[in-house]
Amino acid sequence: MTAKLIDGNALAAQIKLEVTQQVIALKAKGMTPGLAVVLVGEDPASQVYVSHKVKDSEQVGIYSVLERMAADTTEATLLAKVEALNNDPAIHGILVQMPLPKHIDSQKVISAINPAKDVDGFHVANAGALAVGLPGFWPCTPYGAMKMIESIGLNLRGKHAVVIGRSNIVGKPMAQMLLNQSATVTICHSATVNLKEICLTADVIVAAVGKQNVVTADMVKAGAVVIDVGMNRNAAGKLCGDVDFDAVRAVAGYITPVPGGVGPMTRALLLVNTLKAACA
Ligand code: NAP
Numbered sequence: 001m002t003a004k005l006i007d008g009n010a011l012a013a014q015i016k017l018e019v020t021q022q023v024i025a026l027k028a029k030g031m032t033p034g035l036a037v038v039l040v041g042e043d044p045a046s047q048v049y050v051s052h053k054v055k056d057s058e059q060v061g062i063y064s065v066l067e068r069m070a071a072d073t074t075e076a077t078l079l080a081k082v083e084a085l086n087n088d089p090a091i092h093g094i095l096v097q098m099p100l101p102k103h104i105d106s107q108k109v110i111s112a113i114n115p116a117k118d119v120d121g122f123h124v125a126n127a128g129a130l131a132v133g134l135p136g137f138w139p140c141t142p143y144g145a146m147k148m149i150e151s152i153g154l155n156l157r158g159k160h161a162v163v164i165g166r167s168n169i170v171g172k173p174m175a176q177m178l179l180n181q182s183a184t185v186t187i188c189h190s191a192t193v194n195l196k197e198i199c200l201t202a203d204v205i206v207a208a209v210g211k212q213n214v215v216t217a218d219m220v221k222a223g224a225v226v227i228d229v230g231m232n233r234n235a236a237g238k239l240c241g242d243v244d245f246d247a248v249r250a251v252a253g254y255i256t257p258v259p260g261g262v263g264p265m266t267r268a269l270l271l272v273n274t275l276k277a278a279c280a
Contacts, residue, residue: 001222003252006148012264015147016060019271023061026278033278034063035093035119035270036085040078040104041071046097053095056267062274063090075104079112086114093119093274098169116280119273122169130176137273142174144265145206145227145256146181152254154204154225156181162199164188164215164242165208170229174206195219207242214242223253229262 023033035057039050050066057064067081078096085094094117100106110118115125121137129136138146149156161183165171175185183204188195199205199219207215208229220226230242241258249255256262 001251001253003226003249003255004152006151006227006254006256006261008144008148008256008261008264011148011151012144012268015265015268015272016056019062019268019275020060022275026275027061031278032061032063032090033093033274034065034088034091035095035274036065036067036088036091038067038069038078038081038085038094038096040069040073040097041101043099046099050097052267053270056271057274060271062271065091071101073101073104075108078104078109082109082112086112086117091117092278092280093117093270095120095270117277119270119277120169121173121273127168127173130173130180133180137276138177138269139169139173140269140273141170141208141229141262141266142177142206143269143272145174145229145262146177147265147269148227148256148262149204149225152225156183156204159183159203160186160201161204161206162186162188162202163206163208164192164195164199165206165210165229167208170208174208174229178204178206209242211242212240213244215248216244217247217251220248220251222251224251225254226252226256227262228256228258231258231263 037050037053054064054066085091094113110122115123121139126136161178163171163175166187166189175187179185196219204225206227212232228241228243232240234240239259
């Protein structure tokens with residue numbers, strides 16, 4: 001079997017088109033959705049991510065501001081910036097790019113964002129809302145991964161979904177979203193002893209580790225859906241995921257590529273969340 005590709009670029013383009021149309025409709029009513037992206041320091045990867053986020057926003061008609069702050073910005077100054085954005089009526093979504101410099105307590109900064117503007121979905125109010133099934137903002141990466149699963153028409157009810165990784169931004173919310181769709185969910189992490197055996201029983205595998213080849217072909221049941229969240233550089237410096245793509249593709253039913261998979265979906269879902277914040 002050769003797995004079908006779930007094309008993140010194509011799905012993201014479709015979502016962006018829908019957001020664009022909704023933004024046009026909102027603007028006609030005199031409302032322009034606004035997103036503020038805050039970057040502290042000059043981490044090269046973060047610079048690329050924030051420039052993409054700003055460019056995407058502009059493409060769909062969302063007003064965006066990029067707040068660049070020096071690497072030695074104090075926690076108090078950053079918190080004051082967040083508070084100013086909380087109070088800015090032109091801004092509906094606030095995203096503080098992670099990671100922050102070590103001298104700043106990230107959790108404190110996330111907690112300072114008004115949950116109604118927390119388009120990253122990292123605030124405990126939104127994490128809690130997801131956990132108990134209340135409306136709120138879902139973190140963009142697992143939300144994007146869910147949209148990819150949705151796109152193939154898979155009914156998750158009763159399916160065994162294995163999430164590898166338990167971070168607050170990907171693994172845990174991913175597991176929660178799968179659970180909310182009535183999948184039977186197993187969360188694996190660095191202390192999991194029998195990862196291969198667990199994965200072999202999975203109908204859906206979501207790999208969110210950050211290590212190349214964590215998922216190999218001998219770990220995948222024939223026909224399984226494999227979602228690769230990982231972003232790594234291989235020995236040649238090329239972007240790759242956590243999944244041994246070529247080998248797993250020969251076994252799986254569906255697979256997401258890296259690049260062109262979860263990455264563009266994450267960016268698209270940020271726009272969806274920003275639009276939702278503006279409509280609230
Ligand atoms: P993270 O916070 O480092 O979490 C990694 C998780 O993987 C941890 O829960 C860790 O377990 C687990 N893990 C580590 N080694 C393992 C192993 N050998 N077997 C099983 N589990 C293992 O990373 P993250 O922020 O969730 O991100 C995960 C990956 O997704 C990274 O490559 C990141 O770059 C990528 N990512 C991509 C996007 C996108 O837009 N495409 C967005 C966000 C993240 P412990 O908890 O026990 O340490």
